[in-house]
């Protein structure tokens with residue numbers, strides 16, 4: 389029951405942030421989303437422009453589209469780095485469709501695949517495929533298709549045999565078909581696009597990508613030559629966080645690429661040109677377009693300028709009541725919205741999903757039983773990599789169409805997914821790498837819309853803010869006590885001392901107690917909480933590099949971690965089962981399964 393007082397607090401925070409972020413003249417270009425030109429002035433075919441307007445509702449191109457489309461039309465290899473939600477998908481699909489529909493001889497299914505879009509996740513694969521379908525509505529002879537993990541191989545083989553002109557794929561399954569589906573024709577392949585290129589590599593697909601490039605005979609033998617002959621090839625790499633990790637991929641797949649958005653000065657210059665004709669864009673300016681990602685791009689990541697980014701400092705033992713209170717507060721402030729909460733593991737998603745779907749609470753204990761109601765009244769979804777493919781697909785589609793809902797997810801939803809009307813991103817478990825922070829928050833504030841994000845940090849993790857700062861990302865604090873104060877307890881508003889600690893706030897104590905009783909009364913939930921706890925601890929110890937110094941399990945009180953899963957047990961009790969699992973794992977490793985297991989666990993964490 390968020391009150392007017394807290395609404396006022398929110399508005400004040402927002403105004404403060406807006407004042408701070410009000411664009412100066414210099415920044416206005418950066419904050420701008422749309423270009424002041426038309427799709428047709430970029431050189432796209434009139435039918436495609438009609439399609440963009442009528443079917444997609446796109447009147448004018450975004451800035452990145454205005455910059456990228458002419459260059460891609462010109463046939464140059466391209467690296468695109470632009471903030472999340474700025475329209476990169478259409479930026480690469482539109483020029484490809486333009487060329488395909490323009491061929492002298494209409495392309496046929498028997499010609500096989502002309503364009504290949506590689507994406508890191510299944511959901512992104514489906515999303516790109518759907519956009520492709522819309523764009524191809526009037527070009528029925530150009531056939532879109534997809535292949536991805538979790539789908540029926542034989543059905544995919546049959547579709548490939550018939551012929552797919554533009555194929556969207558996840559790397560593993562694509563490689564499988566390249567090796568095993570002899571009827572898959574790709575001799576006329578002209579485009580390879582790596583959407584979310586850095587993530588494809590982070591997920592450990594580097595080897596697969598090299599093998600794919602070898603199969604497609606498209607790997608560069610040196611900086612300027614490709615092995616293939618005949619069809620001219622054009623490769624494109626895109627992400628909001630292209631960084632030095634992509635250099636190797638860029639080197640082996642791109643020839644003299646044009647870089648868009650990597651160097652702010654170049655981007656600004658290009659944005660002023662806006663409608664650049666293909667002939668003006670290329671060869672003469674080769675020096676301007678290095679094949680290596682410039683180091684200036686490595687420091688700062690681009691987040692949407694209108695995004696309000698905040699953090700809350702929450703002691704470990706109060707994390708769960710804090711999460712529930714914030715979610716309730718956000719939905720009461722704006723009932724018709726969507727919120728995504730990110731967790732570090734599949735088990736943590738499952739636990740919180742069951743909890744939030746079942747937890748009832750009485751805000752007026754005097755009349756307890758009859759007055760119990762669901763703590764959150766909204767629809768709740770979950771998404772992670774251990775779910776059945778069909779459930780993943782249903783969740784993805786349903787959450788897209790819902791007007792108000794909550795999605796609990798692992799990083800499987802962090803990249804590229806475009807859910808309309810998501811107003812807030814909550815990062816309950818910290819993302820680790822700054823790149824993942826950027827992509828997670830990028831699920832809101834898309835295409836110039838408003839959005840806010842909230843990062844949960846424990847007091848011992850506060851240095852993570854400095855790590856984000858290094859990448860040009862700065863956050864302001866949300867005063868959590870004001871959120872708690874907004875909840876009436878025992879039928880009245882709290883009248884508590886002003887500077888009470890979070891963990892001793894009456895609302896927090898009351899909610900924690902109710903949560904613990906609830907978990908104790910449900911053996912299934914109790915089991916799920918313990919599993920969630922164990923995998924959470926494991927994930928916490930998996931932070932890499934510099935982040936290891938910030939996210940140190942040794943600094944945490946495991947009893948408080950257990951509390952954050954509403955577990956009353958002493959940590960030793962829960963710790964025993966964790967210990968047992970660790971021992972079991974060690975035995976398993978000794979039996980020579982180590983490499984296989986590592987692969988599985990990294991998949992569970994990274995491709996969750």
Ligand SMILES: Nc1ncnc2c1ncn2[C@@H]1O[C@H](COP(=O)(O)OP(=O)(O)OP(=O)(O)O)[C@@H](O)[C@H]1O
Nearest residue numbers: 446448449450472473474475476477628804806835
């Ligand atoms: N020219 C346009 N006019 C209006 N809306 C557009 C335009 N181009 C794209 N969009 C919409 O903008 C949203 C974001 O597009 P898209 O998913 O391609 O962004 P992105 O830059 O790839 O984001 P991410 O980096 O998160 O993958 C989508 O809902 C898309 O339909």
